[in-house]
Amino acid sequence: xxxxxxxxxxxxxxxxxxxxxxxxxxxxxxxxxxxxxxxxxxxxxxxxxxxxxxxxxxxxxxxxxxxxxxxxxxxxxxxxxxxxxxxxxxxxxxxxxxxxxxxxxxxxxxxxxxxxxxxxxxxxxxxxxxxxxxxxxxxxxxxxxxxxxxxxxxxxxxxxxxxxxxxxxxxxxxxxxxxxxxxxxxxxxxxxxxxxxxxxxxxxxxxxxxxxxxxxxxxxxxxxxxxxxxxxxxxxxxxxxxxxxxxxxxxxxxxxxxxxxxxxxxxxxxxxxxxxxxxxxxxxxxxxxxxxxxxxxxxxxxxxxxxxxxxxxxxxxxxxxxxxxxxxxxxxxxxxxxxxxxxxxxxxxxxxxxxxxxxxxxxxxxxxxxxxxxxxxxxxxxxxxxxxxxxxxxxxxxxxxxxxxxxxxxxxxxxxxxxxxxxxxxxxxxxxxxxxxxxxxxxxxxxxxxxxxxxxxxxxxxxxxxxxxxxxxxxxxxxxxxxxxxxxxxxxxxxxxxxxxxxxxxxxxxxxxxxxxxxxxxxxxxxxxxxxxxxxxxxxxxxxxxxxxxxxxxxxxxxx
Numbered sequence: 001x002x003x004x005x006x007x008x009x010x011x012x013x014x015x016x017x018x019x020x021x022x023x024x025x026x027x028x029x030x031x032x033x034x035x036x037x038x039x040x041x042x043x044x045x046x047x048x049x050x051x052x053x054x055x056x057x058x059x060x061x062x063x064x065x066x067x068x069x070x071x072x073x074x075x076x077x078x079x080x081x082x083x084x085x086x087x088x089x090x091x092x093x094x095x096x097x098x099x100x101x102x103x104x105x106x107x108x109x110x111x112x113x114x115x116x117x118x119x120x121x122x123x124x125x126x127x128x129x130x131x132x133x134x135x136x137x138x139x140x141x142x143x144x145x146x147x148x149x150x151x152x153x154x155x156x157x158x159x160x161x162x163x164x165x166x167x168x169x170x171x172x173x174x175x176x177x178x179x180x181x182x183x184x185x186x187x188x189x190x191x192x193x194x195x196x197x198x199x200x201x202x203x204x205x206x207x208x209x210x211x212x213x214x215x216x217x218x219x220x221x222x223x224x225x226x227x228x229x230x231x232x233x234x235x236x237x238x239x240x241x242x243x244x245x246x247x248x249x250x251x252x253x254x255x256x257x258x259x260x261x262x263x264x265x266x267x268x269x270x271x272x273x274x275x276x277x278x279x280x281x282x283x284x285x286x287x288x289x290x291x292x293x294x295x296x297x298x299x300x301x302x303x304x305x306x307x308x309x310x311x312x313x314x315x316x317x318x319x320x321x322x323x324x325x326x327x328x329x330x331x332x333x334x335x336x337x338x339x340x341x342x343x344x345x346x347x348x349x350x351x352x353x354x355x356x357x358x359x360x361x362x363x364x365x366x367x368x369x370x371x372x373x374x375x376x377x378x379x380x381x382x383x384x385x386x387x388x389x390x391x392x393x394x395x396x397x398x399x400x401x402x403x404x405x406x407x408x409x410x411x412x413x414x415x416x417x418x419x420x421x422x423x424x425x426x427x428x429x430x431x432x433x434x435x436x437x438x439x440x441x442x443x444x445x446x447x448x449x450x451x452x453x454x455x456x457x458x459x460x461x462x463x464x465x466x467x468x469x470x471x472x473x474x475x476x477x478x479x480x481x482x483x484x485x486x487x488x489x490x491x492x493x494x495x496x497x498x499x500x501x502x503x504x505x506x507x508x509x510x511x512x513x514x515x516x517x518x519x520x521x522x523x524x525x526x527x528x529x530x531x532x533x534x535x536x537x538x539x540x541x542x543x544x545x546x547x548x549x550x551x552x553x554x555x556x557x558x559x560x
Contacts (some may be wrong), residue, residue, distance in 0.1 A: 002075070008398070012394055013067060016388075016392060016394070016395050017067075019391040022387070023387075032374050032376050033049045033374070034371075034374055034375050048362065048365070048372075048374075051362060051373065052359075052362055052373040052374050054358065055356070055358050055359040058348070059352075061348065062348065062349060065345050066239060067395060069342075070239065070399055070402075071242065072242040072245045072246050073238065073402065078200075079291070080203060082200050082202070083200075086179050086180055088117065088178060088181070088195065089119050089121055089180075089181045090194075091122070091182070092108075092121075092123070092183065092184050092185065092186050093125065093163060093166050094122055095126070099186050099187070104122070104186070107186055108120065108134065108135070108138045110189050110192075111140075114191075114192055116196050116199060120140045120141065121141045121142075122134075122141070122142055123145075124144040125161070127144040127146035145158075145166060145169035145170075151165070151168075162273075163253070164269035164275030167268070168268040168271075171268050179202075179260060180258070180260065181263075182198065182256075183255065185255065185300055187300045188255055188299065188301075189299055190298040194297045194298060201291040206289045207291055208262030208263075208265075208290060209251055209256055209258040210257045210292070211251060211291070211292050212252065212292070212293050212297045213232075213237075213252070213296055214300065215296040215299050216229040216299070216300060216302030217299040217301065218302060218304060222305070223504075224308075224419065225303065226415040226416075227419030227420075228419065230413040230415055230417075233400070233409045233416070234396070234399070234403075236294075236404050237399070237400070238402045238403075240292050241292065241294050243342060246339075248338075249292035250277065250346075251276045251277065251290070253275065253276030253277075254298075256276070262283055262288045263279075263283075265283075265288070266282040267282075272319065272322075273315055274322075277320060278319075281323070281335075294402075295404065305452070306455040306460075310426055314430050317353070320347055320349070321350055322434045324344075351427075353424045353428030354431060356424040356428070359490070359494075360470070363469075363491050367476045367480075368473070370480070372484060372487070377486070378486045378489060421497055422463065422501040425466065454509060455509045460502055460505050463501050464502050466495075467495050467498035470491045470494045473491050477491075
């Protein structure tokens with residue numbers, strides 16, 4: 001952020017903070033507390049009022065947090081040229097059941113062509129001959145943990161069918177041959193300068209990892225892909241720039257570069273659903289520093305169907321909330337206070353689900369029982385909220401110049417806003433799953449242009465339920481003359497949003513194909529059904545991290 005830009009942003013912050021302070025000063029007036037009860041039961045009115053304040057207060061907190069973080073953006077000094085003689089590996093993984101082999105013909109040559117001497121590796125989860133042949137074609141080294149029992153466990157560093165487990169198996173086998181390892185997801189296409197733009201940071205021996213933005217290049221493939229892409233602009237632009245200026249760059253699972261010694265210091269990647277977030281926290285807790293290169297050094301493929309998008313969001317929300325519950329308290333004690341505070345604030349994002357659910361409950365209590373959560377009018381509400389909404393939008397539009405690719409990442413981002421709004425039921429279910437200690441299986445986001453949206457009806461059942469409940473609230477309000485304009489407006493907006501989403505999904509989804517009855521099996525099919533051989537190798541050299549007993553899959557499952 002230049003001097004001129006800082007002055008401009010300071011003026012915008014004065015406007016935004018002033019609007020926020022004015023709104024809160026008006027809202028927190030005691031006369032706005034409802035009077036549903038009298039006497040000692042009046043305390044229940046305060047409970048309702050506080051609950052309503054928390055509903056929109058969560059969004060206001062996340063906005064204010066992003067403003068403060070963005071204020072910390074500084075002009076980053078170039079990393080300089082990489083240290084000569086580094087032993088570098090450039091790796092990616094491949095899951096045959098979720099990723100088309102055509103991706104390899106695009107990604108592997110680009111990895112091989114990256115500047116700076118390095119070895120390119122493919123980590124194949126399937127041990128597929130065709131994949132091995134593709135690697136030979138491009139001069140890529142091949143690794144697979146398939147069939148190796150000690151690398152396919154139910155939990156821990158070598159959890160089966162997880163990205164972290166796949167990486168850890170490779171590190172345990174050949175990791176000591178390298179000083180630094182760069183990794184990208186299979187669908188990401190790296191620029192030639194991916195390595196030369198990041199390796200220079202490792203001249204500082206305290207740097208443990210370097211992150212780069214997770215940028216999607218298929219935004220025009222579908223409305224979902226566009227929304228998923230737009231949702232990330234703020235985080236990978238102003239937010240991570242500001243965090244990095246404070247010595248806090250999150251580890252990005254899709255593409256990052258890590259020092260092997262640092263990764264071994266924390267027992268390799270965490271055996272967790274969101275291994276990147278937890279591993280980055282452990283590195284920071286152990287004193288390692290991080291850097292961020294805010295350039296689109298690799299462009300990948302985001303989810304293009306509602307099913308793929310919701311699976312991705314469920315995984316992220318579940319993993320983040322699980323970390324907050326089981327890992328953050330102990331790791332925060334080992335971090336610097338500011339770093340712990342930043343992590344804690346970031347992990348509040350997925351509480352959107354709980355806040356919105358409380359809002360629905362307040363709607364029901366008003367229309368069904370006549371218990372108003374506040375004593376305000378719609379006109380007064382709009383009078384005080386409108387300046388805040390305008391200021392918030394002005395700040396957002398101005399900050400877009402710091403997005404990873406400002407030339408294409410600017411605009412109103414309506415698709416991103418819509419997908420963000422309709423995702424809160426998924427966040428709520430993920431939070432409930434964490435509280436119930438449910439197990440969530442890692443699912444790779446499907447790749448390829450020919451994805452078919454077979455979003456199951458169970459995935460939109462929460463949205464249908466909310467639409468029906470709010471519609472019933474409005475009907476009851478008409479019958480009982482409970483027509484507070486703010487509550488009617490709120491219920492109507494919620495109903496329309498949820499109902500519109502249900503209609504969109506039903507209109508775009510493709511029904512699942514009917515089961516096929518198999519009447520005979522050829523030799524190749526029979527071979528695939530036979531038990532695969534298990535290769536026994538010497539015991540792993542990996543030291544399990546002290547927190548591994550708390551990892552997601554190692555905790556006891558609560559039986560219903």
